[in-house]
Amino acid sequence: MQAILQSAYGEPAEVLSLGETTKPVPAKGEVLVRVHAASMHADVWHVVKGWPYVLRLMGGGFARPKNPIPGTDMAGIVESVGEGATRFQVGDAVFGECAKGFQWANGGAFAQYVAVSQEALALKPGNVSFEQAASVPTSGLIAWHNLMGHRPWRSGQHVLINGAAGGVGAVALQLAKAHGAMVTAVEHTSKLAMVRALGADHVLDYSRDDPTQGSARYDLILDVASNLTLGDCARVLKPDGVYILIGHDHYGASGSQWLGSGIPAFLKLALRTAFNPHLIKPNMAAPNKQIGTALFSDLMAKGQLTPVVDRAFPLAKVVDAMAYLQSGRALGRIVLIP
Numbered sequence: 001m002q003a004i005l006q007s008a009y010g011e012p013a014e015v016l017s018l019g020e021t022t023k024p025v026p027a028k029g030e031v032l033v034r035v036h037a038a039s040m041h042a043d044v045w046h047v048v049k050g051w052p053y054v055l056r057l058m059g060g061g062f063a064r065p066k067n068p069i070p071g072t073d074m075a076g077i078v079e080s081v082g083e084g085a086t087r088f089q090v091g092d093a094v095f096g097e098c099a100k101g102f103q104w105a106n107g108g109a110f111a112q113y114v115a116v117s118q119e120a121l122a123l124k125p126g127n128v129s130f131e132q133a134a135s136v137p138t139s140g141l142i143a144w145h146n147l148m149g150h151r152p153w154r155s156g157q158h159v160l161i162n163g164a165a166g167g168v169g170a171v172a173l174q175l176a177k178a179h180g181a182m183v184t185a186v187e188h189t190s191k192l193a194m195v196r197a198l199g200a201d202h203v204l205d206y207s208r209d210d211p212t213q214g215s216a217r218y219d220l221i222l223d224v225a226s227n228l229t230l231g232d233c234a235r236v237l238k239p240d241g242v243y244i245l246i247g248h249d250h251y252g253a254s255g256s257q258w259l260g261s262g263i264p265a266f267l268k269l270a271l272r273t274a275f276n277p278h279l280i281k282p283n284m285a286a287p288n289k290q291i292g293t294a295l296f297s298d299l300m301a302k303g304q305l306t307p308v309v310d311r312a313f314p315l316a317k318v319v320d321a322m323a324y325l326q327s328g329r330a331l332g333r334i335v336l337i338p
């Protein structure tokens with residue numbers, strides 16, 4: 001089969017190439033999917049660059065990636081099923097996350113075929129395209145886990161999403177709206193129309209407005225862009241309002257080579273959890289992919305989660321797709337088509 005092969009950690013143009021490799025065989029509990037679309041996002045960039053270095057110690061491969069094929073999520077058609085895989089049948093249209101374990105590892109999505117655990121898949125609703133469905137799983141699981149996985153959800157709460165048009169933010173916005181929240185979305189001027197169309201009740205333009213000033217008070221601040229401080233957010237949080245950091249490294253622009261910026265920031269917040277009313281003990285358990293992906297499938301079928309795809313690139317143009325991701329210009333998600 002054709003796949004993008006990653007020879008080492010480094011610059012995308014130097015380490016990624018289109019090549020031929022063996023078609024995977026589904027193991028016990030896995031299904032083989034003919035990939036129709038796979039998504040490009042910030043964590044794929046991290047694993048291609050091997051940045052921050054600590055990710056190399058987290059199971060994905062020390063000197064080079066253990067799995068040479070990048071990509072963590074995709075949508076496609078079930079080609080065959082492994083022993084004991086009974087949830088799907090040959091011919092089903094499915095989507096899901098193919099990275100095993102921690103997401104800072106290659107998952108094999110940038111290929112014509114990938115073998116995926118049946119627990120990580122759901123049926124793709126007929127009203128969304130393969131491109132749309134492929135863009136959801138990894139960002140959706142992060143959004144769902146951080147929005148709803150740390151504490152009981154309260155309908156009617158006011159949620160501020162900082163970076164609401166990006167991969168994680170756009171799903172978080174729609175999940176929050178589908179579950180009865182009022183949402184204020186913070187974004188760049190060029191993306192405000194998009195977040196309004198996705199259902200934001202209020203919008204703030206980060207080039208002009210400071211989301212930590214003003215009279216609004218929030219129950220939850222989801223800091224996807226990760227440029228706010230807890231101290232500043234405390235001014236606009238309700239007394240029991242909660243600050244949650246996603247940890248965006250902005251493609252190496254922030255943080256150290258070893259740890260990036262997200263890990264030190266999480267550790268600092270973790271140390272303050274016992275003393276600050278706006279921090280909650282994080283739920284360290286990995287999100288349940290079967291439940292999360294089924295939720296996304298249901299919301300897409302009902303029209304409550306509408307993934308926006310900016311552009312689809314052919315597999316061979318993976319380097320261009322990654323450069324476009326880093327440019328920050330995309331209005332919606334970027335996908336690859338094998």
Ligand SMILES: NC(=O)c1ccc[n+]([C@@H]2O[C@H](COP(=O)([O-])OP(=O)(O)OC[C@H]3O[C@@H](n4cnc5c(N)ncnc54)[C@H](OP(=O)(O)O)[C@@H]3O)[C@@H](O)[C@H]2O)c1
Pocket residue numbers: 041042043103138139140142162163164165166167168169186187188191206224225227246247248249250327328329
């Ligand atoms: N998407 C995924 O599948 C995924 C999966 C796992 C983990 N993550 C992690 O989650 C983090 C976020 O990923 P993402 O895919 O959501 O990133 P993203 O698509 O780059 O979204 C971030 C958004 O924040 C906006 N932004 C930039 N500066 C801002 C500011 N000062 N105030 C408010 N908004 C600002 C960006 O707009 P401009 O660029 O126009 O400024 C962009 O729309 C990353 O660290 C990533 O590693 C993502």
